[in-house]
Amino acid sequence: MSTKPAARTPISKVWEENAVPRHRIQWCPGCGDYAVLNAVKMALTRLELMPHEVLLIGGIGCSGQIRNYLNGNALHGTHGGPLAYAVGVTMANPELRVIALAGDGDTFAIGVENFVHACRRDPNVALIVMDNGVYGLTTGQRSPTGGLGQPQEEFSEESPPAFNPLRLALAAGATFVAQSFSGDPRHSADVYVEAIEHPGFAFVNDFSPCVTYNKFNTYDWFKQHVELVPPDHDPTDLQAAFRLLDDFEARGRLPLGVIYRRPRRKKPQQRLPMWDHELADVDLEPMLRTFR
Amino acid sequence: MVTNRLKLLVGGVQLRDGVGTVVDVVGRILTRAGLYVLANERNYASTIYGAHQFDPLVISATPPLSHGDNLVDILMALEFDSNPDVPQQPNRDTILRHGPHLRDGGVLLYDSSTGEVPVDDLVARGVKVFPLPARQIALRELRREVVKNMVVTGALFRLLEFDMDQAYLRQLLEERFLRKGRELVELNLEAARRGREVIEQVLAAQGWRDVGYRLEPVPTNGERRLLVSGSEALGMGAIQAGCRFYAGYPITPASPLLAFMERWLPRYQGRSLQGQNERESIRAALGASLAGVRAMVASSGPGISLKVEEFGLAGAGEIPLVVVNAQRAGPSTGMPTKTEQADLRMMIGAGHGDFPRIVLAPSTLEECYTMIQEAFYLADKYQCPVFVLTDLTLAEVRKTVPEAFFLEHRTPPHREGVLTEAELRRDGYRRYAITESGISPRIFPGTRGGIFKVSGTEHDEFGFVTTEPPKRAAMMDKRMRKLETYLREDARGPQVVGTPRGNPVLVGWGSTKPVLLEARERLRAEGLDVAVVHLTHLWPFPAHLVRPVLADAAAIIVCEQNWSGQLADLLQERCLLPTRRILKYNGRVFYVSDIIRGVREILRNGATEFRVSEFVPVTVEAHEGD
Numbered sequence: 001m002s003t004k005p006a007a008r009t010p011i012s013k014v015w016e017e018n019a020v021p022r023h024r025i026q027w028c029p030g031c032g033d034y035a036v037l038n039a040v041k042m043a044l045t046r047l048e049l050m051p052h053e054v055l056l057i058g059g060i061g062c063s064g065q066i067r068n069y070l071n072g073n074a075l076h077g078t079h080g081g082p083l084a085y086a087v088g089v090t091m092a093n094p095e096l097r098v099i100a101l102a103g104d105g106d107t108f109a110i111g112v113e114n115f116v117h118a119c120r121r122d123p124n125v126a127l128i129v130m131d132n133g134v135y136g137l138t139t140g141q142r143s144p145t146g147g148l149g150q151p152q153e154e155f156s157e158e159s160p161p162a163f164n165p166l167r168l169a170l171a172a173g174a175t176f177v178a179q180s181f182s183g184d185p186r187h188s189a190d191v192y193v194e195a196i197e198h199p200g201f202a203f204v205n206d207f208s209p210c211v212t213y214n215k216f217n218t219y220d221w222f223k224q225h226v227e228l229v230p231p232d233h234d235p236t237d238l239q240a241a242f243r244l245l246d247d248f249e250a251r252g253r254l255p256l257g258v259i260y261r262r263p264r265r266k267k268p269q270q271r272l273p274m275w276d277h278e279l280a281d282v283d284l285e286p287m288l289r290t291f292r
Numbered sequence: 293m294v295t296n297r298l299k300l301l302v303g304g305v306q307l308r309d310g311v312g313t314v315v316d317v318v319g320r321i322l323t324r325a326g327l328y329v330l331a332n333e334r335n336y337a338s339t340i341y342g343a344h345q346f347d348p349l350v351i352s353a354t355p356p357l358s359h360g361d362n363l364v365d366i367l368m369a370l371e372f373d374s375n376p377d378v379p380q381q382p383n384r385d386t387i388l389r390h391g392p393h394l395r396d397g398g399v400l401l402y403d404s405s406t407g408e409v410p411v412d413d414l415v416a417r418g419v420k421v422f423p424l425p426a427r428q429i430a431l432r433e434l435r436r437e438v439v440k441n442m443v444v445t446g447a448l449f450r451l452l453e454f455d456m457d458q459a460y461l462r463q464l465l466e467e468r469f470l471r472k473g474r475e476l477v478e479l480n481l482e483a484a485r486r487g488r489e490v491i492e493q494v495l496a497a498q499g500w501r502d503v504g505y506r507l508e509p510v511p512t513n514g515e516r517r518l519l520v521s522g523s524e525a526l527g528m529g530a531i532q533a534g535c536r537f538y539a540g541y542p543i544t545p546a547s548p549l550l551a552f553m554e555r556w557l558p559r560y561q562g563r564s565l566q567g568q569n570e571r572e573s574i575r576a577a578l579g580a581s582l583a584g585v586r587a588m589v590a591s592s593g594p595g596i597s598l599k600v601e602e603f604g605l606a607g608a609g610e611i612p613l614v615v616v617n618a619q620r621a622g623p624s625t626g627m628p629t630k631t632e633q634a635d636l637r638m639m640i641g642a643g644h645g646d647f648p649r650i651v652l653a654p655s656t657l658e659e660c661y662t663m664i665q666e667a668f669y670l671a672d673k674y675q676c677p678v679f680v681l682t683d684l685t686l687a688e689v690r691k692t693v694p695e696a697f698f699l700e701h702r703t704p705p706h707r708e709g710v711l712t713e714a715e716l717r718r719d720g721y722r723r724y725a726i727t728e729s730g731i732s733p734r735i736f737p738g739t740r741g742g743i744f745k746v747s748g749t750e751h752d753e754f755g756f757v758t759t760e761p762p763k764r765a766a767m768m769d770k771r772m773r774k775l776e777t778y779l780r781e782d783a784r785g786p787q788v789v790g791t792p793r794g795n796p797v798l799v800g801w802g803s804t805k806p807v808l809l810e811a812r813e814r815l816r817a818e819g820l821d822v823a824v825v826h827l828t829h830l831w832p833f834p835a836h837l838v839r840p841v842l843a844d845a846a847a848i849i850v851c852e853q854n855w856s857g858q859l860a861d862l863l864q865e866r867c868l869l870p871t872r873r874i875l876k877y878n879g880r881v882f883y884v885s886d887i888i889r890g891v892r893e894i895l896r897n898g899a900t901e902f903r904v905s906e907f908v909p910v911t912v913e914a915h916e917g918d
Contacts, residue, residue, distance in 0.1 A: 052739060084575030274536070284702075
């Protein structure tokens with residue numbers, strides 16, 4: 001792997017092959033997801049991975065289309081499912097680099113069950129959530145992270161306050177929690193490199209503005225509110241991570257960078273047998289013995 | 293004197309009275325002694341402790357055709373009163389519930405630790421009654437309540453004049469307890485001896501020489517036999533078939549399979565996952581399958597309902613998956629611990645949109661073993677969900693099977709339609725290539741030279757999203773062509789016993805086959821020739837193989853354990869043949885007498901359908917959970 005920062009490495013053309021041509025990408029002009037796409041390509045280039053080594057699992061929604069916009073094996077399943085598929089993939093073949101790419105509705109609403117338990121199970125998966133606070137593909141309904149930073153006087157069952165995915169991830173036992181912003185793809189790429197290299201479940205919440213349906217959380221709004229995690233923050237300290245979130249929240253700021261990173265000690269796993277020769281000559285004797 | 297042919301029913305309070313332990317010990321020992329055991333009607337409650345549980349056991353020198361009727365020869369009631377002062381005495385529960393089904397001249401053995409039970413009505417029918425203070429002997433004399441099970445087992449063996457030298461029992465106890473010390477083995481043997489003594493005292497006091505039933509070992513000529521459950525046979529078949537990833541979620545009656553896979557898959561370098569919910573289970577299995585591993589999930593009705601969304605993904609994304617549905621009585625939570633066959637319509641239709649699927653239904657424990665292997669082959673070949681429909685009866689059946697059966701019915705796993713690096717041409721690979729057969733070769737991710745884009749969204753040959761009308765139509769046609777290929781190459785017609793032409797035909801699917809076969813025997817003995825036609829391959833419906841078999845039948849009588857007659861409807865729809873129906877949906881298995889009564893009602897009285905219902909008076913009200 002190159003020692004240069006991700007952003008300084010030219011994107012390898014290999015990630016443009018076997019993908020929907022650039023001119024047919026169906027995101028609105030200015031969509032934050034373009035920056036995520038570029039940052040993912042930068043990170044993959046920097047990591048010197050080959051497309052056949054990665055499996056991209058896309059969620060339902062605008063953001064999940066990203067799987068077809070770059071090279072690499074891809075799966076696109078049901079709404080809320082990416083992390084559950086990912087658990088099976090990594091259990092079956094730990095050698096694959098699995099990257100789940102989904103939206104905030106997919107991950108924090110219909111798929112929140114899988115998000116919480118992925119934090120516990122710690123599969124070797126990097127999850128990049130393209131968080132824009134709306135269900136863009138279905139014309140802009142509010143998602144669990146909708147209303148971020150928006151003053152609201154009264155609340156109701158229909159319009160609860162915005163949800164904080166970073167706190168949920170930390171509380172659920174995630175071993176890697178980070179945040180990035182599409183307005184700064186070079187920084188995002190560095191975060192993604194760390195996430196993909198993390199030996200476990202790595203969650204990156206990326207602020208990816210929806211220019212069509214979210215007129216509040218705009219690029220300008222984010223630029224005014226984001227702030228890099230200070231260099232003296234100790235990401236291996238869970239309490240420090242919570243304190244950092246408290247501090248940023250109190251100041252009305254949104255942290256960018258790695259907030260928590262503490263790999264868990266894990267049992268080594270092998271790829272499961274799958275080829276004919278690995279499955280031939282099954283010895284039933286140990287099982288049969290118990291029935292005699 | 294009846295030798296080596298009887299039906300024993302053991303009943304008691306769930307978890308407390310050791311019904312399961314006694315049946316397991318007796319079943320194993322009799323299997324070792326060369327006898328055939330069939331426990332096909334396990335009845336337990338959806339509570340852990342306290343409800344009535346019973347487990348009938350057919351014992352015979354030759355493999356029994358079925359569990360027969362609900363008549364029993366020997367009744368063992370293991371309850372005692374925890375409080376003898378309460379008016380409703382639970383230690384009469386087994387006797388009250390099953391006493392009426394005890395054969396005239398049969399045997400009743402009950403725990404009399406907390407007092408004798410009035411059984412004048414049974415005595416009047418010639419039943420030989422043996423009060424046995426088993427719990428008292430265990431608790432007061434031997435100071436270990438748990439050996440009650442051995443007191444009971446010892447007494448039963450003495451009744452049947454079996455294992456008089458305790459050689460079989462000693463062998464089993466040594467295998468189980470010698471690790472914990474010889475004293476434990478001796479204590480259990482002593483318990484068994486005390487049980488025998490009580491029987492001998494009663495025999496002497498009543499002046500009976502024997503009870504009219506006995507068991508004796510049968511030489512097996514070196515053939516090794518096993519006592520296996522349906523879930524175990526299915527799990528073993530799956531491992532043999534190369535299944536190395538299993539995902540489940542606790543649900544009756546699929547949980548025994550989860551336990552089996554958790555225990556054994558790691559021994560074969562596989563992994564078993566208990567999902568956080570039914571959806572995580574099937575999604576993880578799809579992920580594992582996509583990654584290249586043969587994967588399976590199992591559940592029962594309520595869990596299957598939750599998985600339905602993913603069936604469509606397996607169909608449209610063309611991801612192989614084996615799904616076992618161990619049916620139980622529905623709808624909704626239904627009766628979690630009672631058997632039924634009411635999910636056929638769901639399995640052939642569940643999910644939105646049209647997609648290819650295959651539905652198989654094994655009808656015996658042996659077919660659970662062979663058909664699960666077939667299911668994995670078909671899933672790989674057709675890259676679609678393959679459903680294996682069993683039910684609570686098949687999941688819980690325990691049965692004596694020759695070991696050779698499992699060794700002789702092994703199909704070496706072959707992963708069909710998987711390309712390797714050498715077969716791929718860079719950028720030339722199309723995951724969803726349009727083919728004549730509808731099957732597009734797949735690759736396992738990680739293979740150099742090939743990239744796939746798998747999607748449940750409509751896609752072109754590369755897997756990229758499309759809604760272009762010609763591409764959509766071509767892709768839909770391609771997927772659905774797999775069904776034609778299947779019908780041509782792999783569909784199997786029904787199993788036929790007897791001559792359907794000109795005769796009444798009993799038609800069934802799933803676990804009812806043994807009962808239909810025995811009903812046929814009995815009807816033939818009465819002079820009525822009937823045939824049995826049993827379907828195992830249910831979808832895509834092999835009408836071209838089924839219709840010719842049934843077209844000339846005198847009457848098509850479909851026997852199913854559901855309310856509507858789901859197979860009957862399917863037969864009428866696909867074969868355009870009229871059907872009559874025998875239906876049972878009270879949670880109990882079909883008995884042979886149910887079928888005989890139904891056939892008479894239909895053939896003699898012209899009924900179009902016969903619904904089996906028997907009113908069983910409630911003796912002890914039990915409120916079960918789920």
